[in-house]
Amino acid sequence: MNIEEAVELISKKLDVVTEDAEKIIDKVIIGGEVLKDGDFSEWYNKRFLPNCMFIDEVGYSKMCIDALKILSRTAATDYGSSRQRDLGQLWADMTRGYLGEYAFLLFLKERWGITAKLGHEVGQLQDYLPMDIHKIKDANADYRAPSIKISVKTTKWNGIWLDIPGDQFNHSDVHVLVKVGAGRDHLFAFFKKISVFKDKVLKRGEDIGSLSLEESNMLYDSLPSFKPIPAYICGFVLKSRVYNNLAYEGKKGRLNYKITAWNGPIFPGDLDQIKKKERVSGKVLFEGIGNFAHDKGYLFNTGNLFWTESDWQKVCVNL
Numbered sequence: 001m002n003i004e005e006a007v008e009l010i011s012k013k014l015d016v017v018t019e020d021a022e023k024i025i026d027k028v029i030i031g032g033e034v035l036k037d038g039d040f041s042e043w044y045n046k047r048f049l050p051n052c053m054f055i056d057e058v059g060y061s062k063m064c065i066d067a068l069k070i071l072s073r074t075a076a077t078d079y080g081s082s083r084q085r086d087l088g089q090l091w092a093d094m095t096r097g098y099l100g101e102y103a104f105l106l107f108l109k110e111r112w113g114i115t116a117k118l119g120h121e122v123g124q125l126q127d128y129l130p131m132d133i134h135k136i137k138d139a140n141a142d143y144r145a146p147s148i149k150i151s152v153k154t155t156k157w158n159g160i161w162l163d164i165p166g167d168q169f170n171h172s173d174v175h176v177l178v179k180v181g182a183g184r185d186h187l188f189a190f191f192k193k194i195s196v197f198k199d200k201v202l203k204r205g206e207d208i209g210s211l212s213l214e215e216s217n218m219l220y221d222s223l224p225s226f227k228p229i230p231a232y233i234c235g236f237v238l239k240s241r242v243y244n245n246l247a248y249e250g251k252k253g254r255l256n257y258k259i260t261a262w263n264g265p266i267f268p269g270d271l272d273q274i275k276k277k278e279r280v281s282g283k284v285l286f287e288g289i290g291n292f293a294h295d296k297g298y299l300f301n302t303g304n305l306f307w308t309e310s311d312w313q314k315v316c317v318n319l
């Protein structure tokens with residue numbers, strides 16, 4: 001299977017236009033999951049398809065409400081930066097993160113017959129940070145605490161990094177990365193689905209004379225429509241594995257050096273070491289993101305994640 005065939009299959013599977021499917025495949029290549037001139041058959045049939053879940057309206061509703069419950073207790077700044085997000089943006093971002101966790105629940109249920117609950121209850125935040133999977137239930141058994149702590153990180157389709165800042169890596173046994181196909185308008189699409197716009201916002205515009213019926217209908221038709229949201233369970237890393245320092249790969253340009261892969265810890269001063277080692281006169285940057293908001297933690301590109309059925313078997317049998 002070549003790139004063109006992979007793009008066509010992704011476009012049909014995810015119900016996206018060809019341009020968006022091309023971007024998704026481009027990130028698969030950049031992340032190191034498949035070589036640019038490689039065969040995409042194994043990736044598509046063994047890695048992507050079995051690990052692709054779809055979140056319906058009920059699942060979205062649950063995660064949207066869960067995010068709303070703790071919205072007032074969440075910092076409005078992005079991690080490691082001073083950028084302030086308004087409540088709407090914060091709500092949308094939190095919902096997207098929860099969608100990744102929910103997709104992992106679907107994965108556990110559909111692939112491994114494990115029913116799980118998320119740690120979204122109101123409580124002390126530190127009680128839930130190390131384990132997004134808070135309760136599990138095997139067939140014909142009661143819910144219990146999992147035997148290992150699993151953390152789920154969510155990124156967009158264009159994400160290629162599992163970024164675990166600070167000391168978070170040591171707080172969980174397994175770190176999972178999920179790509180979620182929720183665009184910038186997912187909250188608006190949901191509002192349209194449950195008639196917030198048609199019965200409330202646009203109706204109000206008609207009542208106060210700001211919109212004619214024709215204008216109201218045109219606005220309604222222009223809003224995005226809700227459809228099941230795809231999510232790709234990209235893979236995971238283990239805390240128990242031994243990692244080397246400065247486990248990176250990259251390419252040197254005329255001026256700068258671009259890091260394309262990383263597999264382990266990252267410390268303050270690492271980029272300076274790379275700059276000296278690779279004899280870079282300009283900057284050392286990360287593919288797709290430039291710089292992270294921190295310089296201490298653990299970092300992995302998607303090509304370095306565990307993902308095979310036997311890999312997941314080792315995790316799921318120990319839950």
